Amino acid sequence: MRNLISMAAAAAFAVSLALPAFAADMTIKGEVVDVSCSMDKKDEGKGAAHAGCAMSCAKGGQPVGILTADAVYTVTGDYAANKNAKLLDFVAKNVIVTGEVTEKDGQKSINVKSIKLAN
Numbered sequence: 001m002r003n004l005i006s007m008a009a010a011a012a013f014a015v016s017l018a019l020p021a022f023a024a025d026m027t028i029k030g031e032v033v034d035v036s037c038s039m040d041k042k043d044e045g046k047g048a049a050h051a052g053c054a055m056s057c058a059k060g061g062q063p064v065g066i067l068t069a070d071a072v073y074t075v076t077g078d079y080a081a082n083k084n085a086k087l088l089d090f091v092a093k094n095v096i097v098t099g100e101v102t103e104k105d106g107q108k109s110i111n112v113k114s115i116k117l118a119n
Contacts, residue, residue: 026101028110029118030068032090034058038067051092058084058091066097066110073101077111087115094118 033046034057046054046067058064061083065072077099079086099112 024101025098025113026110027096027098028066028068028073028101029094029096030066030073031094032087032092033065033067033072034091035063035065035072035074038065038072046092048092055088055091058088064091066095071108073097073108073110075112076109079112079115086112090115090117 031046032054033050034054037050037053037057038046063074064080064084064087065074075084075087094117095115096118097110097112098114099110101108101110103109
């Protein structure tokens with residue numbers, strides 16, 4: 001009996017390691033950016049001055065994210081499909097996004113369920 005319980009506990013532990021650190025619906029506020037430039041260029045990779053470059057990258061299918069005060073959340077799922085088609089109207093703009101947030105290996109992502117321009 002103890003062996004069965006130990007095996008079940010070990011299996012549950014192995015499954016928990018394979019799952020992302022957390023997965024929960026959240027609402028975040030930030031700027032829609034191209035992930036590469038926002039990480040590499042820091043302040044020069046965001047805002048109105050970088051909008052043209054960000055749009056070009058987004059149209060090319062490069063990863064797009066939501067830049068918040070403390071992280072960049074890479075957009076996944078339906079909003080990232082078809083070369084970010086559903087996000088193009090929001091590039092370089094401040095938005096409010098709701099979706100499932102996950103984190104794996106220090107990388108945060110959001111599977112967007114809704115997005116709207118921030119006031």
